[in-house]
C-alpha cells in the first residue's frame with residue numbers, strides 16, 4: 001500500500017495473508033468459514049506449491065491472540081485466468097478446516113448485484129504489500145482510501161487503453177495506491193467487497209496507470225458453484 005497508513009489492528013478481520021515458507025506472497029479475504037478469495041496470478045512462480053493462509057493477523061511476525069496459519073485443501077484458479085492478461089484473475093482457496101471465527105477472524109460479504117460502483121465512490125483497500133517505491137515490505141497491515149474512476153476514464157488510451165473489461169474496475173492511483181503484495185485483497189466499498197486487487201505486475205502510484213480490480217459480482221455463479229461442489 002503506497003501513501004496509506006497502518007490499519008487499526010483487527011478492524012479488518014477478513015484479511016488473509018497467502019504465504020509460502022512463511023513469506024507473505026499475496027493478500028486475500030475470508031468469504032466463508034472454509035473459503036478465501038484471492039488472485040489467480042499469485043500462483044505463478046509458485047511451481048505448484050500450495051499456500052498457507054494466515055488469518056487473524058495484524059503483524060506478520062509477532063505473536064498475536066487469534067492469529068492462526070491454516071493449511072489449504074484446494075486452490076482453484078478461475079478457468080479463464082491466464083498469465084498473459086488480467087482476465088478472470090480470481091483464486092478460491094479451500095482451507096483444510098473451517099476457520100475459527102471470532103473478533104479477529106470474520107467473513108466479509110461480497111457484492112452479488114452486477115452493477116458498477118459509481119465513479120468517485122471512495123472505497124478502501126488494505127494489505128501487507130510494499131509501502132514505498134523502494135519496495136519496503138511492512139510487518140503490519142496497511143490501508144488506504146481510493147476513489148473509483150469510471151471505466152471510460154480508465155480505458156483512455158493514455159491510461160489502460162481499452163484493456164479494462166466490464167468485469168474489471170479501477171481506482172485512482174495518484175500517489176496513494178495498491179502495490180506488489182497487495183494483490184488478492186478486497187476493494188471494500190460501503191462495507192462490501194466489490195473487487196479483488198489484480199496481481200498482474202503493474203507500476204504503483206502513477207496516476208497514468210490506475211489500480212485494476214477484478215469485479216466480484218460477475219463471478220458469483222462461479223464462486224457459489226465451486227463452494228457448493230467442494231462442500232465438506
Ligand SMILES: O=C(O)c1[nH]c2ccc(F)cc2c1NC(=O)[C@H]1C[C@@H]1c1ccccc1
Nearest residue numbers: 025041044045129130137180181182183199
Ligand atoms: O502482489 C502481486 O501483484 C504479485 N503478483 C504475483 C505474481 C506471481 C507471483 F509469484 C507473486 C506475485 C505477487 N506478489 C509478490 O510478488 C509478493 C512477494 C512480494 C511481496 C511484496 C510486498 C510484500 C511482501 C511480498
